[in-house]
Amino acid sequence: MTITYSCIANGRVVLADLALTGGSYQETAATVLRLVLLRAEPKTIIQMGSFIYHSLFIDGITYLCASDNALDTVTPSAFLKSVSDTFLRNPLTSQDPFFPSNAVADFQQVLGKYMMKYNKNQDDSSISTLRSQVTDVKNVMSQNIDKILESEERLNIFTDRTGDLQTTAKDSKKKRKTLRRIWWKHFKKVIIITVAILLSIIIILLSTNVIPT
Numbered sequence: 744m745t746i747t748y749s750c751i752a753n754g755r756v757v758l759a760d761l762a763l764t765g766g767s768y769q770e771t772a773a774t775v776l777r778l779v780l781l782r783a784e785p786k787t788i789i790q791m792g793s794f795i796y797h798s799l800f801i802d803g804i805t806y807l808c809a810s811d812n813a814l815d816t817v818t819p820s821a822f823l824k825s826v827s828d829t830f831l832r833n834p835l836t837s838q839d840p841f842f843p844s845n846a847v848a849d850f851q852q853v854l855g856k857y858m859m860k861y862n863k864n865q866d867d868s869s870i871s872t873l874r875s876q877v878t879d880v881k882n883v884m885s886q887n888i889d890k891i892l893e894s895e896e897r898l899n900i901f902t903d904r905t906g907d908l909q910t911t912a913k914d915s916k917k918k919r920k921t922l923r924r925i926w927w928k929h930f931k932k933v934i935i936i937t938v939a940i941l942l943s944i945i946i947i948l949l950s951t952n953v954i955p956t
Contacts, residue, residue: 745862746822747794749808749854751830752776759850763858772796772807779805788816799823804830808858822861829853 748768750760755776762768775789775796789796790813797819799806806823830850 745812746808746810746819746858748772749806749822749826749858751826751850751854752805752807753803754780759854761851761854761858763862768809772809775807776805779807786820795819797823799827801827801831806830818861822857825857825861826854829857 745763747764748760748762748766750772751758752772755773757769757772757776760769760772771791771794775791775798778789779787779798779800783800785800787796787798787800789798794809794811795813796807796809797816799820804827806827808819808822810819830853
């Protein structure tokens with residue numbers, strides 16, 4: 744998940760904003776701000792196109808950010824809380840009357856600092872999650888391989904015993920067919936397990952945005 748855009752607005756007037764990627768964020772943000780003001784709720788989550796807009800509404804000031812992942816609501820919420828706390832600690836915001844141009848001087852840099860911080864934390868978390876999931880897959884794969892090897896060892900023992908017990912050509916042919924059937928059964932298991940592991944790794948990589956969708 745990446746926070747790609749953020750802004751602070753007094754009503755519909757954007758006091759400071761920053762976009763990490765190109766796009767018409769300002770136009771969409773204006774629409775979202777209008778919806779936030781109409782709802783007048785402390786927190787809102789609105790999907791616009793391929794981005795999710797999260798807002799925090801405190802005393803007429805809207806803190807807004809856009810992310811590219813609808814599943815993660817914790818990171819944007821923490822980002823907006825940090826931005827609002829920093830903004831409200833600014834002594835100029837408590838002046839009466841409130842002068843936005845003075846209060847948000849250079850606040851674009853603050854937005855940039857927190858966007859980089861929370862995006863980096865998210866990347867680190869995704870990598871850790873990916874490593875953990877890959878380790879789990881490897882463990883499952885190892886267990887399945889061990890089971891296959893155990894089955895193969897039992898098969899070899901069975902083969903040795905059948906070799907000792909072969910007395911006629913007819914019995915030998917029948918046993919070979921049985922062994923071939925058992926071998927194909929285990930071979931199919933190996934193929935199914937391999938495909939399942941590959942699909943699991945691909946799903947993990949897609950869910951953590953290592954492979955872009």
